[in-house]
Amino acid sequence: MTSRNKSGLGTRTGKLAKGGDQVSELTASRLSVYLRCLNTLDAAGVKAVSSRTLAEQFHLNAAQIRKDLAYFGEFGVRGVGYYVRELKRHLRVILGLDRTVRVAVVGAGNLGLALADYPGFRQEGFEIVAMFDTDRGKVGRKSRTGVRIIDMAEFRKVVKRENINIVVLAVPAAAAQDVANVAVASGIRALLNFSPGTLKVPPGVKLKNVDLTVSLESLSFFLARGESDEEEA
């Protein structure tokens, strides 16, 4: 294997990509997108695909695909492109989907229940193991697909016993920071937060926010500003 030590993204300390310098959120998200594209192609029976074709088909940029992938290894074949099955396998390893990822949802409201039953999660190897709530009326019940709702008091114990990797927060804003703290104290290192507002987590813990109000309001912003003025080249 060629020593891919030619600067660029990786290897400032002679380390391999894995564990080397920080990969951006944007890149990580794109890797997930690439995996989904490959799943589509694989299902359609496509054996190999070039970065160009991939880019055209899914409205991406070919150079960016190549750069993103090349950071993790030399997965392509010059003159051919990428073998779909093989690249899928690599991406699944890179994304940590080669082992089952165990997820808990905190907050058994409408949104929490919908997330716990969301079919897209199960699809790519995530397992929704449990839900948590403080409401005694909800504890002991189950989501439509059968995810148990457990008392929040049991959180730490269940997280340890069930080996939970990721916690999804779908609680009211006022409770979010407290729940995040409990999760972090229980050893959780990755949080997907749907509660509005700013959370603080210690370094080493990855927090990803999905802020529904912000998403809608930013759309509203573009609507408000586009109304007067159309395309201009």
Next chain:
Amino acid sequence: MTSRNKSGLGTRTGKLAKGGDQVSELTASRLSVYLRCLNTLDAAGVKAVSSRTLAEQFHLNAAQIRKDLAYFGEFGVRGVGYYVRELKRHLRVILGLDRTVRVAVVGAGNLGLALADYPGFRQEGFEIVAMFDTDRGKVGRKSRTGVRIIDMAEFRKVVKRENINIVVLAVPAAAAQDVANVAVASGIRALLNFSPGTLKVPPGVKLKNVDLTVSLESLSFFLARGESDEEEA
């Protein structure tokens, strides 16, 4: 050699910021965040706040707050900061929240129903007017909070009649592009898409994607890569 090309406020060559050059998605989202912070401060009775205090309290960057705001006008008072009520008012106008924004949700599955009833939307002046689905078993029913589920065949007519501004997509991936096309053809200029996969919309239409699978997978990515290697600075 570019002439007096002062950035930010100064960039307007006769034009006002509104309708001038393109504001980034990132900036738009931050404006929404600022509004939420100000709501919190206002509720706490705070009259004025400096960019520094705002930044410290909500883990933001003071210079960025100033720059974001200054682009839209001179809202601050030197030596004092920003008057909370006044800045809220400005932000609500900038975000287009001074008039009611009318929203429809397409897809009356678990997620669609949860979104239609999401209290965070109503809070800041959004009105969820209707839901749409193709399933005859769902059409005619209502969400928990009373949003009617209408046959997708009625979409165009209802969008016109009810003056819908934003469409939220919560349909299966396979249907998403078709629904987006119908929405665009019906005059919708802003889409919030929760369906997985890549959608294409014509220029002039704003599409914002919330991809739950990508969010979870990117967390999984960081988990997978952080396991070996801790903080190192």
Next chain:
DNA sequence: TTTTGTGAACTAGTTCACAGCT
């Protein structure tokens, strides 16, 4: 050929640092 992998160039976004206003 075709297509990857990648330095270099470019573009976008953030933060600094300070003049000038209150």
Next chain:
DNA sequence: AGCTGTGAACTAGTTCACAAAA
């Protein structure tokens, strides 16, 4: 004094363009 508004400096992210490989 304190703080905004903003050029300049810096950092991050994207795209170009081409040498090397199949």
